[in-house]
Amino acid sequence: MNTGAIILMVISLLIMIGFFIFFIIMDLKNHKKEKKKKIKTK
Amino acid sequence: MKKQRLKISKLGFLLSVMGSTVGLGGIWGFPTQMYNYHGTFLIPFLICMIICAIPVLYIEMIIGNKYRKNHIEFFSEIGGKKGAFFSWLHSTTVILLSTYYSVLVSWTLINIIISFTSHLNNGSYFYHDILQQVDNQDVNSISTLGNLNWMVLLATIGVWIILGIILLGGVEKGIEKANKIFIPFLFFMIVILAIYTSTLAGAKFGLNVMFDLNAKHLLNPSLWKDAFGQSFFMLSTCTGTIYIYAAHAPEKQDNTNQAFVVAFGTSLIGLLTAIIVFNAMGAIAQDQGITDIGDIFKAGPALIFQVIPQLFGIINTQVPILGNILAILFFVTLFFAGMSSLIGQVESMVNGLEYEIHLKRKHALGLSLLGAMAISVLFTFNNSPALFNGLAIWVAQLWLLIIGFILLIGIGPYGWKLYDTLKLYNNENSWMKWKQGYKIIILIIAPILILINIGAGIYDFIGNIINATFIYGTVGLSLGVGLVLILTFILTYHKNINNSFKKLFKQKTKNERG
Numbered sequence: 001m002n003t004g005a006i007i008l009m010v011i012s013l014l015i016m017i018g019f020f021i022f023f024i025i026m027d028l029k030n031h032k033k034e035k036k037k038k039i040k041t042k
Numbered sequence: 043m044k045k046q047r048l049k050i051s052k053l054g055f056l057l058s059v060m061g062s063t064v065g066l067g068g069i070w071g072f073p074t075q076m077y078n079y080h081g082t083f084l085i086p087f088l089i090c091m092i093i094c095a096i097p098v099l100y101i102e103m104i105i106g107n108k109y110r111k112n113h114i115e116f117f118s119e120i121g122g123k124k125g126a127f128f129s130w131l132h133s134t135t136v137i138l139l140s141t142y143y144s145v146l147v148s149w150t151l152i153n154i155i156i157s158f159t160s161h162l163n164n165g166s167y168f169y170h171d172i173l174q175q176v177d178n179q180d181v182n183s184i185s186t187l188g189n190l191n192w193m194v195l196l197a198t199i200g201v202w203i204i205l206g207i208i209l210l211g212g213v214e215k216g217i218e219k220a221n222k223i224f225i226p227f228l229f230f231m232i233v234i235l236a237i238y239t240s241t242l243a244g245a246k247f248g249l250n251v252m253f254d255l256n257a258k259h260l261l262n263p264s265l266w267k268d269a270f271g272q273s274f275f276m277l278s279t280c281t282g283t284i285y286i287y288a289a290h291a292p293e294k295q296d297n298t299n300q301a302f303v304v305a306f307g308t309s310l311i312g313l314l315t316a317i318i319v320f321n322a323m324g325a326i327a328q329d330q331g332i333t334d335i336g337d338i339f340k341a342g343p344a345l346i347f348q349v350i351p352q353l354f355g356i357i358n359t360q361v362p363i364l365g366n367i368l369a370i371l372f373f374v375t376l377f378f379a380g381m382s383s384l385i386g387q388v389e390s391m392v393n394g395l396e397y398e399i400h401l402k403r404k405h406a407l408g409l410s411l412l413g414a415m416a417i418s419v420l421f422t423f424n425n426s427p428a429l430f431n432g433l434a435i436w437v438a439q440l441w442l443l444i445i446g447f448i449l450l451i452g453i454g455p456y457g458w459k460l461y462d463t464l465k466l467y468n469n470e471n472s473w474m475k476w477k478q479g480y481k482i483i484i485l486i487i488a489p490i491l492i493l494i495n496i497g498a499g500i501y502d503f504i505g506n507i508i509n510a511t512f513i514y515g516t517v518g519l520s521l522g523v524g525l526v527l528i529l530t531f532i533l534t535y536h537k538n539i540n541n542s543f544k545k546l547f548k549q550k551t552k553n554e555r556g
Contacts, residue, residue, distance in 0.1 A: 005253035020306040
């Protein structure tokens with residue numbers, strides 16, 4: 001496989017997988033914060 | 043009394059939206075664009091997705107989530123009859139989209155059955171023997187549609203029955219549950235198939251073509267137009283489905299973040315599917331001693347239903363039955379992708395009839411299914427596949443763009459009036475705050491991009507009418523434009539129409555008594 005093609009494949013997969021996981025982590029973090037808030041207000 | 047919506051979980055919401063966005067169109071659309079522009083396509087695709095498609099997606103999510111209403115209830119309330127017409131346009135467009143989409147899903151069902159037999163080894167069995175397709179078929183009138191294809195008709199009825207059973211449970215008991223099975227399975231299978239096909243002899247050859255980067259292509263306006271179209275249509279915006287799911291989702295969720303999860307998840311599936319397809323084309327080329335992948339490639343549904351089955355036949359010659367197993371898994375994955383999108387398309391109409399016209403869910407579902415199923419028969423003739431494009435150019439392209447444009451610029455104008463309220467709701471609940479620049483992107487740049495694409499779409503349509511009058515002129519205009527507008531008009535003015543009929547009936551009985 002060409003080096004250029006390998007680089008582009010790796011970069012594009014990293015971008016897609018990276019952002020997908022990043023936003024899922026941010027969502028989970030937000031969820032934890034909300035839970036803490038709810039417990040405090042109770 | 044107003045019907046109460048049951049809530050779905052955050053995960054259920056994400057999977058349901060992804061079920062709607064991951065569809066058959068993306069599964070052959072993404073590889074087709076990657077073939078046309080190679081790796082260069084990914085750059086404008088990501089830019090267009092972030093600038094235009096994702097903002098429209100999270101606007102729809104926020105509206106549904108904040109107001110706890112579907113698109114029809116919401117726009118009818120803020121825009122009166124104009125708003126109602128605009129919102130019903132979402133539903134009539136996608137219910138017509140479902141008429142030929144269901145036939146494509148039925149093809150995956152037939153292919154699952156073929157995968158159990160030795161006919162799989164004849165790669166073109168489905169396309170040539172079952173569909174009786176020949177390349178460049180000419181359909182220029184209803185009489186040239188050929189015979190009714192009974193196998194496709196039965197499979198299509200089967201798809202509608204399965205759909206009816208899932209939708210009968212509603213968003214909470216039917217759709218959420220189905221998508222919790224469909225989407226994780228689909229994700230898992232696509233990853234497995236992408237890894238497996240990468241190990242095939244010749245796969246490198248396909249990947250070299252797919253990831254070839256040529257910066258000069260970036261100057262090609264068609265690349266930007268197609269990248270915009272692919273990113274916009276892949277996210278199922280402007281169909282009404284997103285509002286419905288968001289109205290059932292937990293209140294005050296971080297919609298902007300959710301939109302990014304959906305967009306990158308859907309794009310990842312698109313990219314992995316393209317890798318599977320290019321690996322397969324590389325392996326087929328190596329097996330047949332072909333040096334140019336272009337000799338194998340076919341755009342649209344043929345790529346999946348005519349080209350890919352050849353690969354399973356080749357695998358069977360190397361390891362008996364492995365090709366059958368992979369084919370079953372592949373087509374079951376496609377069936378799940380198609381069904382999950384079809385669910386969203388039909389729910390857009392059913393939810394509107396249920397909550398705005400106050401029909402019982404059973405009745406709303408029966409009406410939508412029977413109506414759509416009756417039209418879908420038109421697409422089960424031997425030469426019907428040629429008709430898909432005539433309807434698709436309107437219901438899967440132009441109307442969705444027009445709806446997106448109106449949503450952002452607005453009759454009312456919605457976008458400009460709503461922006462500050464939506465911004466406040468987002469900034470209270472999301473870690474991604476909308477800054478000043480967002481307003482320019484959402485209300486100026488995105489609508490301009492959409493408008494340019496509407497112009498390009500109409501230009502293409504006119505060009506196509508000249509070449510294929512029956513497909514584009516008759517089917518495209520009568521179903522894609524005429525039927526959409528008539529249905530939208532009837533649904534918008536159903537009360538007035540109903541009252542007029544009642545008055546007429548009373549007058550008639552008075553006259554008879556008199």
